[in-house]
Amino acid sequence: MNALLLTLSLAAGQSEDSARASYRQGIDERDDSKAARPHFAESAAEYRELWERGNRSPDLALARARAEFLAGNLPGAIAAAHAGLRIAPHHAGLQRDLETYRDAVVPGTAVQADESLRQPRLDGVRTRVGPWDLFAIATVATILLGLAAIRRFSRGGTWTLPLALLGTLGMLLCGGLAGKRALEEQNDLAEPIAILSEDETLRKGNGESHAARIEVPLPRGTEVREIGRRGGWIQVRVAGGAIGWLPEPALLAIP
Amino acid sequence: MSRTGELLLALVAFCGSARAEPPTSLEQLSPVDRTQADFYGAIAGPGPGVTAAWSLDSDRVALGGDIALTLTVTNAANPGELLRPNLAERPEWKELFGAIRDEPAKSPGEFRYRLKPRNAGRFELLVPKYRFYQPRLPDGRRFQTAFVENPTLVVDEAVAVSGPSIRIPLEAPARFFDEPPDPPASRASPPAGLWCGLFACGAIVPTAWIALWRRNNPDGAKLARIRRAKSVRAALDALGRAERSPELVSKILLRYLQDRWHLPASAQAPSEVATALRIAEVPRARIGELEQLLNRCDGVRFGNIADNGVSLAGAAVDLIRGWEGANG
Numbered sequence: 001m002n003a004l005l006l007t008l009s010l011a012a013g014q015s016e017d018s019a020r021a022s023y024r025q026g027i028d029e030r031d032d033s034k035a036a037r038p039h040f041a042e043s044a045a046e047y048r049e050l051w052e053r054g055n056r057s058p059d060l061a062l063a064r065a066r067a068e069f070l071a072g073n074l075p076g077a078i079a080a081a082h083a084g085l086r087i088a089p090h091h092a093g094l095q096r097d098l099e100t101y102r103d104a105v106v107p108g109t110a111v112q113a114d115e116s117l118r119q120p121r122l123d124g125v126r127t128r129v130g131p132w133d134l135f136a137i138a139t140v141a142t143i144l145l146g147l148a149a150i151r152r153f154s155r156g157g158t159w160t161l162p163l164a165l166l167g168t169l170g171m172l173l174c175g176g177l178a179g180k181r182a183l184e185e186q187n188d189l190a191e192p193i194a195i196l197s198e199d200e201t202l203r204k205g206n207g208e209s210h211a212a213r214i215e216v217p218l219p220r221g222t223e224v225r226e227i228g229r230r231g232g233w234i235q236v237r238v239a240g241g242a243i244g245w246l247p248e249p250a251l252l253a254i255p
Numbered sequence: 256m257s258r259t260g261e262l263l264l265a266l267v268a269f270c271g272s273a274r275a276e277p278p279t280s281l282e283q284l285s286p287v288d289r290t291q292a293d294f295y296g297a298i299a300g301p302g303p304g305v306t307a308a309w310s311l312d313s314d315r316v317a318l319g320g321d322i323a324l325t326l327t328v329t330n331a332a333n334p335g336e337l338l339r340p341n342l343a344e345r346p347e348w349k350e351l352f353g354a355i356r357d358e359p360a361k362s363p364g365e366f367r368y369r370l371k372p373r374n375a376g377r378f379e380l381l382v383p384k385y386r387f388y389q390p391r392l393p394d395g396r397r398f399q400t401a402f403v404e405n406p407t408l409v410v411d412e413a414v415a416v417s418g419p420s421i422r423i424p425l426e427a428p429a430r431f432f433d434e435p436p437d438p439p440a441s442r443a444s445p446p447a448g449l450w451c452g453l454f455a456c457g458a459i460v461p462t463a464w465i466a467l468w469r470r471n472n473p474d475g476a477k478l479a480r481i482r483r484a485k486s487v488r489a490a491l492d493a494l495g496r497a498e499r500s501p502e503l504v505s506k507i508l509l510r511y512l513q514d515r516w517h518l519p520a521s522a523q524a525p526s527e528v529a530t531a532l533r534i535a536e537v538p539r540a541r542i543g544e545l546e547q548l549l550n551r552c553d554g555v556r557f558g559n560i561a562d563n564g565v566s567l568a569g570a571a572v573d574l575i576r577g578w579e580g581a582n583g
Contacts, residue, residue: 023435030432032422043435063435070427088444100428131444135453142457149461154468158488199354201344208346216357217343 016055019046023067041071044080051083051255058088065097069104074221075197075252077101082193082223082254089184090130095122105221114214117202118240120223125180134174134181141170191225191237194251202244206233213244224251277390279332284388291398295340297387299399300332305387307401309380315409321354321371322408324380327364331387334363340383342368347381375412379405486514490575494568504567505552508545511575525549541578548574 026039047064061084069077081098084091102119111117144167152160198220202213224236224246233245281289281296289296297305308327316322328337342348343355351372358367372378385401392399490511494504512518512528522531529546533539548570554560555567 020435027432031424033425034423036425066427066431066435070425070431135445135449138450139453142453146457146461150464150468153465154472199343199356208344212341212344215341215344217355220354 015046015050016060019043019050019063019067022046023063026067026070037071040067041073043067044071044073044076048080048255051080056083056087058084058091058094060084061087062091062093062097065094065101069097069101074101074104075195078105078221078223079195079252079254082195085127086188086254088130089124089126090128090133095127098122101221102223105219107219107222111214111216111218114240114242116240116242117214117218117238120239124184125177126184129177129181134178137170137174137177141167141174143167144170191227193254194224194226194234194236195254196220196222196224196246196250197252198250200246200250202236202238202242202246204244206230206235206245210245213242218246226251277332278388281333281336288388288397291386293384293386293400294388294398295328295338295385296333296336297328297331297385297401298333299387299389299391300330302330304389304399305329305331305385305401307385307387307403309382309403309406311380311406311408314407315411316372317411318372318375321369323358324368324370324406326366326368326382328366328385329364331364337364337366339366340385342383345383351378351380372408372410375410377407377409379407381405484515484579486511487575487579489514491572494572494575501552501555501562501564501567504564504571505549505556508549508552508571508574512545515578525553544574544577 020043022039022043026036026043029036029039044064044067047060047067051060051064061080065077065080065084068074068080078098078101081094081101084094085098088094099122105119107117107119144163146167148160148164148167151163196218199217201215201217203210204213205211218238222238224238226234227237227243228235229248232248234248234251235243235245236251237243278284278298279300281298284298288294297307299305306329308329310325310327312323312325324342326340328334331337339357348355351374352370353373354369354371356369358369360367382403382405385403386398387401389397389399490507493507493510509518509523509528512532513520516532516535516537518528518531518535522528525546528549529542532542532545548567551560551562551570552567555562555564
C-alpha cells in the first residue's frame with residue numbers, strides 16, 4: 001500500500017515538473033504566439049491530468065487556468081479558475097485572473113445591451129472571508145474568552161466582563177460567517193456553473209426548433225448556471241436573470 | 256358636376272397617386288408581409304430587382320484559421336433597414352464552423368461574418384434563400400427570390416509556412432509570464448485537527464491556569480469569590496489606593512458597611528456605628544474589632560496615636576476579608 005502511494009506521489013511530482021517545464025518553454029517562446037501556444041496547451045493538459053488525479057489545490061488551478069488561457073482556450077481557463085475557486089473561493093490570485101478571463105469574453109452589442117444576459121460578478125462572503133480568516137477570528141476570540149475566564153476565577157477584575165463580551169462577539173461572528181459560507185456553498189452545488197465552450201444561441205426550449213431567447217448567440221466563455229436537463233439540452237440561468245436552453249455539448253462543466 | 260361626382264374623382268386621383276409611389280420602407284408593408292420566411296427586409300428600388308451576392312475573402316483557409324464571408328445586397332430602396340441573416344443558428348452551418356461571429360459592415364447593405372471551420376476538406380456553403388419585396392408586381396407575386404450562388408471553400412489540413420513568417424507575441428498580463436506557482440505552496444483551509452486543537456487549548460489552558468493558581472494561592476480563591484461582590488471589590492481596590500490617609504480609610508470602611516451591612520448613613524462616629532451594627536445583630540466580637548479600628552483611625556487623624564495609614568489600610572483589608580469569610 002505504501003509502495004503504491006509512493007509511486008503515485010512520485011508520478012504526480014514528475015507530471016507537475018513536466019507541466020512546469022512546458023509552461024516555462026511557452027514563456028521562453030512568448031514572442032511568437034504560434035510557437036508558444038502548443039507548449040501552453042501541453043502544460044494545461046498535464047495540469048488537467050494532475051487535477052483529475054486528485055492533486056487539487058488553488059495554486060494548481062491558477063497555473064492550469066493560466067496555461068489554458070495562454071494556449072488560447074478561454075472557456076477552459078474560466079472553467080479551471082472556477083474549479084480552483086470552488087475549493088478556495090477567497091483566493092485573491094484566482095479572483096483577479098478570473099476577472100482577466102471575463103474581460104476577454106467578447107459579447108456582441110445585442111448581448112451587452114440586454115441586462116438579463118449580464119455576466120456574474122464575484123460576490124458573497126466566501127469570496128471575501130477565507131477559512132484562515134475564520135480561524136484567526138476564532139483564535140482571537142478564544143484567547144479573549146480564556147483571559148476573561150482566568151481573570152474571573154483567579155484575581156477577579158473590572159475588565160473581565162468587556163473581555164468576555166468581546167470574545168463572545170468574536171465567536172458569534174465566526175459562527176455567523178461560517179454559516180453564511182456553508183449556505184453559499186450549498187446554493188453553488190444546487191445550481192452548478194457551466195461555461196459555454198463555443199458561440200451558441202440561447203433558446204426558449206430544448207431543441208433547435210424553439211425560438212431564440214436572443215437572436216445573437218452568446219459568446220464562448222459565457223458563464224451560466226445549470227438548473228435542469230432534458231433530452232441532451234441543459235436549462236440554464238444567466239447571472240442577469242435570463243433563463244433558456246443550450247445544447248449539452250456546447251457547455252463545459254466545472255471539473 | 257354634382258358633389259358626389261367631385262368626390263369620386265378625388266378618390267380616383269388619390270388611388271392613382273398611391274399607385275405611383277411604391278413603398279420604400281418596411282413600415283409601409285403590412286405585418287404579414289414583414290414576417291415572410293427568408294425575407295430580410297429588402298424592398299426593391301427602381302430597376303430590375305434586388306440582387307444578393309455571397310463572397311469569401313479567399314477560397315482557401317488553413318484549419319485553425321478563420322475567414323470572412325460577406326453578403327452584399329444591392330438595389331434595395333431601404334438599405335438601412337436590411338436585417339442580417341443569422342447563420343449561427345443554421346444547423347448545417349454550425350456543423351461546418353466552430354465559430355460564426357458577426358463583424359461590423361463597411362456600408363449599408365453589406366453584412367460580414369467571421370467563420371472558423373471545424374474540419375479540413377472542400378465545402379459548398381449552402382447560403383440561405385434571399386427573398387425581397389417587389390412593389391411593382393401585382394399582389395400575390397410581390398415576393399421574389401434573388402438568385403444567389405453558393406460559394407465554395409477549401410479548408411487545408413495544415414499550412415506549411417514558407418519564407419519569413421510574422422511573429423505575433425502572446426498578449427496577456429505580465430504576471431502570466433512569471434514562473435507558474437508551486438502548487439503545494441498554500442493550504443486552502445486549516446485542517447480539522449487545528450480547529451480541534453484551538454478549542455481544546457481554549458478549554459484546557461484557562462482551566463489548568465486557574466487550577467494551578469488556586470493551588471499556589473489557597474486564600475486567593477476565597478478572595479476572588481468575595482471580590483465578586485461589587486461593594487467589596489470597590490472597597491478593597493480603594494484601600495489599595497488609599498494613599499495612606501487615615502481619614503480615607505475610615506471613609507472607605509463606612510461606605511463598605513453602608514453597602515454591604517446596611518449601616519445607616521447617619522452613623523458616622525465609631526460609637527454610632529457600633530450601636531447600629533448591634534441593632535443589626537452583627538456578632539459582638541466583630542463590632543469590637545471594627546470600633547477599635549475606627550478609633551485608631553480617629554486617633555491617628557487627630558495625632559493622639561503614633562500609627563500610620565499603611566497599617567490602618569492593611570488592618571481594614573484584613574477586617575473586610577474576615578467579615579466576608581475569606582480568612583478561613
